[in-house]
Amino acid sequence: MTRSDELFARACRVIPGGVHSPVRSLQSVDATPLFIESAHDAHLMDVDGNDYLDFCMAFGPLILGHSHPAVKAAVTAALDKGWSYGAADIGSLELAEFIMNRIEWVDAVRCVNSGTEAVMSALRLARAATGRDKVLKFDGCYHGHADAMLLSAGSGLADRVVSDSAGIPLGVAGDTLSIPLDDDAVLETVFAQHGDNLAAAIIEPVPANNGLLPQRTEFLERLAALCEIHGTLLIFDEVITGFRVAFGGFAEQSGLRPDIVTWGKVIGGGFPVGAIAARRDLMHQFAPVGPVYQAGTLSANPVAMAAGLATLKLLADGNVYNTLESLGARLETALADTPGLKMQRCGSLFWLVATDAADENTIRAKSKIPAAASSSYARLFHAALAAGIYLPPSPYEVGFLSTAHTTADMDRLAATVRGALG
Numbered sequence: 001m002t003r004s005d006e007l008f009a010r011a012c013r014v015i016p017g018g019v020h021s022p023v024r025s026l027q028s029v030d031a032t033p034l035f036i037e038s039a040h041d042a043h044l045m046d047v048d049g050n051d052y053l054d055f056c057m058a059f060g061p062l063i064l065g066h067s068h069p070a071v072k073a074a075v076t077a078a079l080d081k082g083w084s085y086g087a088a089d090i091g092s093l094e095l096a097e098f099i100m101n102r103i104e105w106v107d108a109v110r111c112v113n114s115g116t117e118a119v120m121s122a123l124r125l126a127r128a129a130t131g132r133d134k135v136l137k138f139d140g141c142y143h144g145h146a147d148a149m150l151l152s153a154g155s156g157l158a159d160r161v162v163s164d165s166a167g168i169p170l171g172v173a174g175d176t177l178s179i180p181l182d183d184d185a186v187l188e189t190v191f192a193q194h195g196d197n198l199a200a201a202i203i204e205p206v207p208a209n210n211g212l213l214p215q216r217t218e219f220l221e222r223l224a225a226l227c228e229i230h231g232t233l234l235i236f237d238e239v240i241t242g243f244r245v246a247f248g249g250f251a252e253q254s255g256l257r258p259d260i261v262t263w264g265k266v267i268g269g270g271f272p273v274g275a276i277a278a279r280r281d282l283m284h285q286f287a288p289v290g291p292v293y294q295a296g297t298l299s300a301n302p303v304a305m306a307a308g309l310a311t312l313k314l315l316a317d318g319n320v321y322n323t324l325e326s327l328g329a330r331l332e333t334a335l336a337d338t339p340g341l342k343m344q345r346c347g348s349l350f351w352l353v354a355t356d357a358a359d360e361n362t363i364r365a366k367s368k369i370p371a372a373a374s375s376s377y378a379r380l381f382h383a384a385l386a387a388g389i390y391l392p393p394s395p396y397e398v399g400f401l402s403t404a405h406t407t408a409d410m411d412r413l414a415a416t417v418r419g420a421l422g
Helices: 003-014 069-081 090-100 115-130 155-159 170-174 184-197 217-230 249-254 302-315 319-335 373-386 407-420
Strands: 036-040 043-046 051-054 108-112 134-138 176-179 198-203 233-238 260-264 274-278 341-346 349-354
Touching: 051 407, 069 302, 090 108, 090 302, 108 115, 115 134, 115 198, 115 233, 115 260, 115 274, 134 184, 170 176, 176 184, 184 198, 184 217, 198 217, 217 233, 233 249, 249 260, 302 319, 319 341, 319 349, 319 407, 349 373, 373 407
Parallel strands: 134 176, 134 198, 198 233, 233 260
Antiparallel strands: 036 043, 043 051, 108 274, 260 274, 341 349
16 A cells, blocks of 8 residues: 555545545546645655656646746745735735736736635626626536536536536526537527526636637637627636736637636646736726625735746746747647547647547537547556656546646657557
8 A cells, every 4th residue: 555545545534535626536537646745847746756747737827837946936035024914915916016017908806715716706796797697607617616607517527427516506506507618509599588687608718627628719709799789798717728828818819808807826826816807897896995795814815926926927928838839739749640539739738538539620518528538538547647647637627738848748748648548
């Protein structure tokens, strides 16, 4: 028995399922958790002394890799001053100004502690601003574990027999409509029937929690147009894509401008941070200047603000995104025409679908994911792990690249995947 196995047995006695977030259980790849002791650059070290090349990267926030020296220095300096004030501080102001000076279509930002909290607050803001109750979401898009969003979601729920959670009141579920991605006819129908009662339509513009499901530009443009016609606020959940596919996220890449955007992961540099941003008239609905209540004891924690600002400063000139695109393209080229594999990529996000299906079309909806992808991926995960590579521990989670990865790492991963698939 490994030390990780021993620790997991201990954890199961005091923590539900032995983990604090379901995907960490590794159940969907028929494994038990590795207990990590340290991490550096693009590598994880477990308590048994194993070194793994990491392509999970804490599920996205570590765009600069583990323990980046500039982020570490900023965090250390913040810790030397104190690590929680419960009061206004300079760090959160500097982070907000840094973002607002570079993303011209938003006027204000409110920092919270997680992506889930950001989405929850954004939905409350949309309902208050419109005076409406209903919200539209899309099957397979994951927006955190707030009650209204745990309907046809993704992430850890993608492995469940049912896609919603126990404990959600029928009244809450009744105010959330969930429709398929990439279905023009259903989109038109739902707006024709419910558009004037929809407070918001929320979408991951690049869905990345139920596989990586890139959406057609035309579909997103029509969604934006229907929202404008019906007075429905468009929310882009860019908790994953914000500051990762570009500094301004997918909104910058596409030129589409949501009414509200939620951020997380990269904005905190690896610390717990989420944020809501929008134009001034919407953001000033938040207390203390408006009637929408939102608060948090640890919101805009000074250490997290320091980590986030240090990270964003290294991203602002755009060079990091060019580097990551080059790495992603190399990996994609190296894996092209690999039998039994379908790869989908958006910048530094990639998704490996282990399948014998011959369909060459891009997978854009969760209903199009091959049925055999789950069991096939488990075999791939274990083969990679045996070769010292840590892939996302679920067939529905995406992989992440960082500036700590190298071209040699891309070649190593590609060779391992090709070998695992025979």
